[in-house]
Each structure stands twice: as C-alpha cells, then as structure tokens.
Amino acid sequence: MRIVVLAGGIGGSRFLLGVRAEAGPAGEPAESVTAIINTADDVTLHGLRICPDLDSVMYTLGGGIDPERGWGREKETWTVKEELAAYGAEPTWFGLGDRDIATHLIRTRMLDAGYPLSAVTEALAKRWQPGVRVLPMTDDRVETHVVVADDDQGTNRRAMHFQEWWIRHHAQLHAEKFVPTGAEDASAAPGVVDAIAGADVVLIAPSNPVVSIGTILSIGQIRTALAETAAPVIGLSPIIGGAAVRGMAEKCLPVVGAEVSAAGVARLYGARRDGGLLDGWLVDETDAGTSVDGIEVRAVPLWMTNVDTTAAMAHAAIALAQEVGKRA
Amino acid sequence: MRIVVLAGGIGGSRFLLGVRAEAGPAGEPAESVTAIINTADDVTLHGLRICPDLDSVMYTLGGGIDPERGWGREKETWTVKEELAAYGAEPTWFGLGDRDIATHLIRTRMLDAGYPLSAVTEALAKRWQPGVRVLPMTDDRVETHVVVADDDQGTNRRAMHFQEWWIRHHAQLHAEKFVPTGAEDASAAPGVVDAIAGADVVLIAPSNPVVSIGTILSIGQIRTALAETAAPVIGLSPIIGGAAVRGMAEKCLPVVGAEVSAAGVARLYGARRDGGLLDGWLVDETDAGTSVDGIEVRAVPLWMTNVDTTAAMAHAAIALAQEVGKRA
Numbered sequence: 001m002r003i004v005v006l007a008g009g010i011g012g013s014r015f016l017l018g019v020r021a022e023a024g025p026a027g028e029p030a031e032s033v034t035a036i037i038n039t040a041d042d043v044t045l046h047g048l049r050i051c052p053d054l055d056s057v058m059y060t061l062g063g064g065i066d067p068e069r070g071w072g073r074e075k076e077t078w079t080v081k082e083e084l085a086a087y088g089a090e091p092t093w094f095g096l097g098d099r100d101i102a103t104h105l106i107r108t109r110m111l112d113a114g115y116p117l118s119a120v121t122e123a124l125a126k127r128w129q130p131g132v133r134v135l136p137m138t139d140d141r142v143e144t145h146v147v148v149a150d151d152d153q154g155t156n157r158r159a160m161h162f163q164e165w166w167i168r169h170h171a172q173l174h175a176e177k178f179v180p181t182g183a184e185d186a187s188a189a190p191g192v193v194d195a196i197a198g199a200d201v202v203l204i205a206p207s208n209p210v211v212s213i214g215t216i217l218s219i220g221q222i223r224t225a226l227a228e229t230a231a232p233v234i235g236l237s238p239i240i241g242g243a244a245v246r247g248m249a250e251k252c253l254p255v256v257g258a259e260v261s262a263a264g265v266a267r268l269y270g271a272r273r274d275g276g277l278l279d280g281w282l283v284d285e286t287d288a289g290t291s292v293d294g295i296e297v298r299a300v301p302l303w304m305t306n307v308d309t310t311a312a313m314a315h316a317a318i319a320l321a322q323e324v325g326k327r328a
Numbered sequence: 329m330r331i332v333v334l335a336g337g338i339g340g341s342r343f344l345l346g347v348r349a350e351a352g353p354a355g356e357p358a359e360s361v362t363a364i365i366n367t368a369d370d371v372t373l374h375g376l377r378i379c380p381d382l383d384s385v386m387y388t389l390g391g392g393i394d395p396e397r398g399w400g401r402e403k404e405t406w407t408v409k410e411e412l413a414a415y416g417a418e419p420t421w422f423g424l425g426d427r428d429i430a431t432h433l434i435r436t437r438m439l440d441a442g443y444p445l446s447a448v449t450e451a452l453a454k455r456w457q458p459g460v461r462v463l464p465m466t467d468d469r470v471e472t473h474v475v476v477a478d479d480d481q482g483t484n485r486r487a488m489h490f491q492e493w494w495i496r497h498h499a500q501l502h503a504e505k506f507v508p509t510g511a512e513d514a515s516a517a518p519g520v521v522d523a524i525a526g527a528d529v530v531l532i533a534p535s536n537p538v539v540s541i542g543t544i545l546s547i548g549q550i551r552t553a554l555a556e557t558a559a560p561v562i563g564l565s566p567i568i569g570g571a572a573v574r575g576m577a578e579k580c581l582p583v584v585g586a587e588v589s590a591a592g593v594a595r596l597y598g599a600r601r602d603g604g605l606l607d608g609w610l611v612d613e614t615d616a617g618t619s620v621d622g623i624e625v626r627a628v629p630l631w632m633t634n635v636d637t638t639a640a641m642a643h644a645a646i647a648l649a650q651e652v653g654k655r656a
Binding site: 077084099106 | 374375414426427429434
C-alpha cells in the first residue's frame with residue numbers, strides 16, 4: 001500500500017513512527033510511505049539554513065531525536081550557542097545545538113553549492129535511514145511570516161519570521177495574519193505530485209493545521225494534486241477536547257477564523273466533495289459525536305503515547321480510507 | 329614607541345605576548361603595537377571561513393587559547409567535528425572545535441554580508457580585547473598552495489592547499505614549491521602600509537619564514553612599505569641550533585633553497601641595504617658567532633618559555649633597532 005503523509009515537525013514525526021510501524025513488518029523499512037514535510041518554518045540563522053520540521057522527522061525516524069524535548073538531538077550540547085552569545089551575535093533565542101549544527105553546516109554547504117533542498121534531504125537521510133521517503137514540500141524558499149500588533153487595535157503592526165513569533169515570543173504577541181512568503185511562486189518538490197497521484201491513501205498528520213499543514217496546502221501544485229488524486233484523504237485531529245495536543249495550535253486557529261475544536265479544524269480543511277481537503281476525519285474519543293458536513297468522522301484514541309497507540313491511529317485512518325474508498 | 333610586528337600563528341602569538349608586555353605598563357593595553365598577521369593559511373572548510381593565524385593571535389592575546397596545543401580554544405569540545413564525520417562529510421582531518429566554530433560562523437556570516445576581513449577581525453577583537461591592533465595582511469583572498477610530488481623525480485605532481493599538506497599529510501609529502509595564490513593581485517589591508525610607514529621599529533616574529541612571513545612579504549605593497557620605512561627592521565630567528573623551535577619550518581626552508589639555520593633564514597630575508605628585509609637579526613645564544621653580510625646580528629636567549637623571557641626578546645630586538653637606527 002502506498003501511503004502519503006502530509007506532516008509538520010514534532011507531532012508529524014511521532015505520527016510517522018506509527019505509520020511506519022503500521023505499514024512495514026517489524027524491523028523492515030516501510031519504503032512505501034512518502035512523507036511530505038512542511039518547510040515554511042525554515043530559517044537562516046548565523047548563516048546556517050535550518051529546517052526544523054525536516055530535521056525533527058529525520059532525527060525521530062532515525063533514532064537521533066531528544067525524546068524529552070521532541071526536537072533536536074539527544075545528548076545535545078550547546079557550546080557553539082553559548083560562544084555566539086559571548087560574541088553578542090544575535091539571535092540568541094533559537095535552540096541551536098552542537099550536534100544539530102553539523103546537520104545545518106552540511107545542508108548550508110550543499111545548498112550554497114547548488115543542490116536543491118530535496119537532494120540535500122536525501123543526502124542527510126543516508127545517515128539516518130528514516131525508513132520512509134522524506135520529501136520537503138518544495139525546493140523553493142517559502143517562509144511563514146506573522147503580522148503582529150501589540151493589541152487588537154493593530155497598534156505597532158509589524159511582520160516577523162514565524163520562528164521569532166513562536167520561539168522568541170512564545171506566540172504571545174497578537175497575530176493578525178500568517179503569510180507563507182514565497183508560496184505563490186513555489187513548485188512542489190520533485191516526487192511530491194507523483195506520490196500524491198499514485199497514492200492508495202493520503203493521511204493528514206495531527207500537525208498544526210495552520211502553520212504546518214496549511215503552508216503545505218499553500219503550494220498550488222500540491223493543492224491540485226490532492227484534489228485530483230484517486231486516493232481518499234484522511235485527516236487526524238490535532239485538537240482533543242478543545243485544546244492542542246502539543247504546540248500552540250490554539251494560538252493559530254483563531255487567526256484564520258477557525259474554532260479551536262476537532263470540528264473546527266475539519267471545517268477549516270473542508271470537505272473534498274465541496275472543494276476542500278478531507279474525505280474522512282479521525283477525532284479523539286473525547287470528541288465522539290463530532291460531525292462535519294461531507295466528511296466521514298470516526299472517534300478513536302488519538303493520544304500518541306507510544307508507537308503502538310500511534311500505529312493503531314494509522315491503522316484506523318487507513319481503515320477509514322478503505323471504507324470511504326469503497327463507497328466512492 | 330610605535331611597534332609593528334609581522335607574525336604568523338602560534339610562534340607569532342607567543343612573541344606578541346612578549347611584545348605587549350614590553351611595550352605597555354603591566355595591565356595596560358599596548359595600543360601602540362600593530363600586529364600584521366599572515367592570512368595565507370586561511371581555508372574554507374564545511375562552508376566556514378577559517379583564519380588559523382588570526383585566531384591564534386586573537387585567542388592567545390585575549391586569554392582564550394588552549395595553552396597546551398597552542399592553537400584553538402581552551403576547554404574545547406569536538407561535537408560538531410564528530411557529527412560531521414558521522415555524516416561522512418570531508419575533510420575530517422582539520423581540528424574544528426565547537427568553541428572555535430562560533431568564531432568561524434560569525435566571520436563567515438560577516439564576509440558573506442560584504443564586510444572585509446579587517447572589519448571582521450576588528451569586530452571579533454571587541455570580545456577578546458587583545459590589547460594590540462591586529463590587522464590581517466590583506467583583505468583579499470590569498471591562499472598558499474603546495475605543489476607536491478611523490479618523490480624527487482616529480483612523480484604524481486599535484487597541488488593542494490597548505491593546510492592539507494601541513495595537517496593532513498604532516499608536511500611529509502615531498503614539496504616542490506609554495507604558491508601564495510592570489511598574492512600578486514592582493515593589496516595590503518587598510519592600516520597596514522600606514523602602520524609600517526609610521527613605525528619606530530618593525531619586528532619580524534620568529535614565525536615560519538616561508539609560509540608565514542614569506543607570504544606576508546608576497547604582498548607587493550607590504551614589501552614596498554618595508555623597503556621605504558624609516559624604521560629599522562629587526563628579525564628574530566625561528567631556527568635555534570639548526571632546528572625549528574616549533575612547527576615544521578625545517579620542511580619549508582629547503583623547498584625555497586634556504587639552509588635550515590639562523591644564518592640561512594637571515595640570508596633568505598636578505599640585508600635591507602641590498603634590497604632585502606633586515607637591518608638586524610637576533611639569534612639564540614646557541615648560534616652565537618652567526619654573521620650575515622649587511623645585517624647586525626646579536627645572540628640572546630630566544631626560547632619563548634614564558635612572557636618574561638619573551639618580553640626580554642622583544643626588549644633586545646628594540647635595543648638592536650635603536651642601535652642600528654642611531655648608526656644610520
């Protein structure tokens with residue numbers, strides 16, 4: 001079975017662990033899984049090109065992630081970061097670990113040499129052997145910027161990189177708008193459109209619906225491929241009982257006028273038959289009874305406590321895909 | 329007294345500690361000292377612009393050097409280097425420490441932004457407060473390449489960066505020629521020519537005469553300024569009793585046809601009255617009796633055992649400068 005997963009960083013990585021376990025026999029790689037990863041969180045700091053979501057996926061699937069933090073390398077040290085701060089080099093708020101920096105150095109060097117991000121990602125994956133095909137959503141530069149103001153009246157309105165809003169300001173500044181800068185002119189990375197077209201099922205990971213999945217959908221070729229594929233598209237809610245499982249999705253949803261609920265996210269994505277994204281939607285048992293016009297909703301446990309529970313989520317999503325697929 | 333010192337890396341750094349102590353009252357900066365530093369060892373590795381000699385000087389005078397190794401930062405760690413090797417990223421033979429990398433990141437970022445190396449060096453020095461003015465010999469890119477062959481017959485002749493010959497091959501490959509690539513078209517960095525013109529004395533540190541001092545002299549504007557300055561030019565021998573005090577100068581001297589001796593180096597530099605570099609030359613007591621046509625030679629202890637012995641060397645060099653200056 002050819003499974004395509006659209007995913008962001010930490011939540012997406014954990015979900016992919018479950019999909020890989022569900023798709024492949026234990027200990028064998030699930031090369032039939034293609035992960036299409038958000039790159040709009042990417043940022044250049046201290047001259048290093050950093051791809052937080054790609055790295056989270058690569059480190060998580062490759063066994064190099066810090067399991068407590070959920071991002072960055074395990075047994076990480078912070079010598080370079082401290083030294084940069086000793087020089088007074090800004091910014092100091094980004095978590096730039098020593099082990100992580102080796103990844104960024106290789107990526108930056110390859111990009112400077114003219115390799116596209118997809119080729120860089122493939123080269124880095126040779127070390128990590130993630131066991132699934134990891135593709136950036138695009139080889140073009142797309143970066144989410146946040147238009148913020150000091151209050152609802154739009155006082156002191158300005159734009160900043162998503163990372164600055166998210167990490168430096170902990171999403172506490174009033175956000176008026178998210179702008180995926182560069183998305184309009186961006187093409188899908190090589191392999192992305194073909195993977196979606198040839199998929200048996202497309203899964204939308206329980207990632208941030210606005211700044212992770214939303215930015216993937218901001219690439220026109222990906223939106224078109226999702227509309228045209230014969231594969232059912234099944235999403236998993238990142239909101240359980242009205243709150244984000246992880247991250248600060250509840251800070252992002254109101255900005256795009258969506259309700260912070262499992263139903264709110266499904267409505268944001270929209271029903272496929274009405275020009276939206278989803279054929280089916282998995283919500284947590286807490287949200288049983290959720291219904292959204294035009295979308296098949298099922299309630300199953302959605303806490304990614306370990307690989308087994310996460311594999312069960314992937315299993316339920318694939319089962320729902322087969323159900324809606326037969327009906328179509 | 330305005331003192332100009334031409335210097336390479338490790339030996340030059342240690343000598344500058346002595347000059348600074350001799351020039352300024354204890355605890356006060358000797359801003360009257362200008363150090364003109366070789367940059368032809370510079371190399372770009374893993375996308376980082378590395379200036380080994382400038383860094384050795386900056387770390388040594390700023391109190392950040394590893395005193396055992398003589399290069400790189402004290403309490404250094406090697407996490408990034410190990411991770412780069414885990415990715416299979418070449419080269420793996422260069423000693424790239426984590427603390428050191430912060431310096432290279434800032435330098436690379438500033439160079440990429442268009443700042444000249446002299447401005448970058450000044451910015452980095454704000455942290456280290458070396459207490460002397462540190463100038464790169466040039467803002468232009470000059471890199472020493474070594475033409476090597478597998479034997480005297482010139483079998484398998486090829487060129488490589490000096491660092492590859494020096495560090496990777498431990499200067500064991502048969503060298504036929506050193507080429508300071510880019511030197512012909514390079515200008516002296518801002519301040520260099522004025523410092524030499526306005527100096528009361530110019531000191532040639534006991535650095536490698538070929539690949540450190542020799543490359544500084546390969547910049548035409550510096551050669552001219554040294555020929556024209558009213559200041560006496562006094563050198564200190566890096567060879568004691570027929571062997572290099574440190575480093576592998578004995579591997580370099582024969583390549584340029586010079587004898588590995590205190591006299592051999594003085595002859596390589598040449599007497600100023602005959603169009604060469606030196607008015608005076610300090611040799612170690614071991615080499616007492618050394619004489620070179622047209623150059624005043626004095627024998628004094630030249631082991632840079634600590635700052636006091638090194639300051640005494642600087643003192644002797646300045647005394648010799650005053651002696652030859654009066655005679656002129």
